[in-house]
Amino acid sequence: MDQAVAPFPVVDHQRVVFADGLALDCGAVVKPLAVAYRTYGRLNAARSNAVLVCHALTGDQYVAERHPVTGRPGWWENVVGPGRPIDTERFFVVCANVLGGCMGSTGPREEMTDSEGRGLGRPWGTDFPSVTIRDMVRAQKRLVDHLGIARLLCVVGGSMGGMQVLEWAAEYPEAVFAAAPIATAAHHSAQNIAFHEVGRAAIHADPDWNGGRYWETGRVPARGLSVARMVAHITYLSEQALTRKFGRRLRGASALTFLEDVFEVESYLRHQGSTFVRRFDANSYLTITRAMDYFDLAAEHGGDLANAFRGTRTRFFVASFSSDWLFPTSESRALVRALNAAAANVSFVEIQTDKGHDAFLLDEPDFHRALGGFLRGAAERVGV
Amino acid sequence: MPEAPPPDIRYVAKNMRLDLRLIAEMIPAGARVLDIGCGDGTLIEHLTREKGADARGIEIDMALATRAVAAGLAVIHGDADTDLAFYPDGAFDYVVLSRTLQAVERPREVLRQMLRIGRHAIVSFPNFGHWQVRWRLLVGGRMPETETWDRPWYETPNIHPCTIRDFFALCRLDGYVVERWLAADERGLKAPWTRSVWLANLFGEQALFLLRQARPGEAPGPG
Incomplete structure (x- = not known):
């Protein structure tokens, strides 16, 4: 993986631009604000059947269609689509x-912009201000308003997407009829932060990092x-999933040769990375x-998580996966x-699986049944 | 062609246990209800659809909880012994515990929590004072196994059996008013023993109680 990686193909993403920009939690203002998005299915006349999907750390808006950059299927096609739990026909x-x-x-x-919104002819790079999950949600709210949707039938997402779901429910309770935070948490734990820091340190240590201004050299880290x-x-x-998929198997050899042995799990991870x-x-x-x-x-709510949901009328569906560590x-x-302490209406299931955190993206029939049922129940309540 | 069932059959909750129907009869329309040990959510669904109740549930068996959630019901996977403590005071009008009291770790504490988070508690349990139970222990000298008590002692989940009279005694001890009570047979049909606790304790297979907290100065026990 020594070669310079070609820059991304240029893709015209569907997006809406808000000229007035967005004020961030850190105090900075990004101006203008562009929100790239995709939609599937049709908004009904009452505008009451909208479901907002929030993607995870490395996901994007291409939920249920071929990805224009990678050419691969959408990341949640088993959940979002015609006849799927999030049924795009409905x-x-x-x-x-x-x-x-x-x-x-x-x-x-x-492209980096100044306080008047004028382009500066270079990417933001490391000058991009710090953003929070709440900032992400505020940007999504602008999009939802732009689409003319006063209340979302449901906001759903896993992992970091689930964090956004929680923030939506806390920040805009009247705009969220139902919320489905999946495989997530109300805060990032010390262990979560620690793993992220290893990743960031690896990026910073790359000789092609160039202080974050890697576009100047044409080589990315x-x-x-x-x-x-x-x-x-x-x-x-999960450990079980790694064992089931790879065990201690070697690539192209049946026994250790002590020369250039590569375990299958190594080559799999390298492939993921590259x-x-x-x-x-x-x-x-x-x-x-x-x-x-x-x-x-x-x-964000005085140290008591229940305060974030006090008086809420949103219906919640919480799901976790047994092997997600x-x-x-x-x-x-x-x-x-x-x-419960906030007297909210909540459903909760822990899905039994050995697939770890990734399970929310994979074929988990119990999860799909539960999510689909929750959504149908919510839809019934609002007459969709 | 088979004859279509009369339209009201759907509601009579063909599949609903008769004891759940007795419980449903005690709950007024529009009530806020928590059903502890709600199984697949039959009672919750019935109360929601037929009585416009805001009904929620807790179920310890994951498969049943998942089934209830997949039916669109507000059910959480949880444990009566540990999860009730997280609800605020007076969150519900009725808190229901059907055929589960004898299987929890700390029945007294569960009852206390029920009457903290709910204005009323509805509790049903199998009566260990039933004559068949007494007879089998007396004559056979072995732990009784009956239609109701159908698992051997070493694997029964029913770790805290009690009789109807035991339950009355606990209500007195902890200051609960018995607003209504009745004894029923195994299928949940009302039995005519309610005039005498002694007879009910001998002939009732199931007991059903509607409780509330005693007001200051009010004597607990049968209301």
Whole structure:
């Protein structure tokens, strides 16, 4: 992986630009604000069937269609689509690239602007201001308003997407009829932050990092970003899943030769790393991992998580996965208890699986049944 | 062609246990209800659809909880022994515990929590004072196994069996007013023993109680 990685193909992402920009939690203003997004299905006349999907750290708005950069299927096609749990024949599905992302929304890879919104002829890079999960949600709210949707039938997302779901429910309770935070937590734990820091350190240590101004050399810090992805990928899988998929098998050999043995799990991780750098920007990775690390919903509400949901009329569906050690069930249970303390309407299941954190993206029939049922129940309530 | 069932059959909750129907009868329309040990959510669904109740549930069995959630019901996977403490005071009008009291770790504490978070508690349990239970222990000298108590002692989940009279005694001890009570047979049909606790304790297979907290100065026990 020594070669310079070609820059991303130029893709025209569908997006809306808000000339007045967005004031961020850190005090800075990004102006203008661009939000790249995709929609699936049709908005009904009452504008009551919209479902907002929030993507995870390395996801994007291409939920249920071929990805224009990678050419691969959408990241949640088993959940979003005709006849799927989030049925696009019934619901109008919206997904936006997060603020700070690299698929067309305002972020480090986009052209830097001054306080008047004038382009400065270079990317933001490391000059892009710190963003929070709440900033991401505020940007999505602008999009939802722009689409003329006063109340979302449901906001749904896993992992960092789930953090956004919680922030939506806390920040705009009247605009969220139902909320489905999945495989997530109300704050990022010390262990979560620690793993992210390893990834960031790998990017910073890459000789092609160039202080974050890597566009000047035409070489991206591919090795560092790749290592960051490899570390993160380990945290997305369970020990059982790794054992089941790879065990101690060697590539192209049946026994150790002590020469150039490569375990299958190594080659798998390297592949994950090298494909990732072709679609993701290193500065975006730094910006978004920081946003996750900052996230602490209880701290935003006087130290008591229940305060974030006091008086809420939103219906919640919380789901965790038994072998997820990155966002373990205990975090979801703490969330459920806080919701109970706020007398919120909540459903909660822990799905039995050995697939780890990644399970929310994979074929998990019990999860899909539960999510689909929750959504149908919510739709019934609002007459969709 | 088979004859279509009369339209009201759907509601009579064909599949709903009769004891759940007795419980449902105690709950007025529009009530806020928590059903502890709600199984697949039959009672919650019935209360939501037929009585416009805001009904929620807790179920310890994950498969049942998942089924209830997949049916669009507000059910959480949880444990009566640990999860009730997280609800605020007076969050519900009725808190229901059907056929579960005898299986929890700390029945007294669960009852206390029920009457903290709910204005009323509805509790049903199998009566260990039933004559068949007494007879089998007396004559056979072995732990009784009946239709109701159908698991051997070493694997029964029913770790805290009690009789109807035991339950009355606990209500007196902890200051709960028994607003209504009745004894029923195994299928949940009301049995005519309610005039005598002694007879009910001998012939009732199931007991059903509607409780509330005693007001200051009010004597607990049968209301």
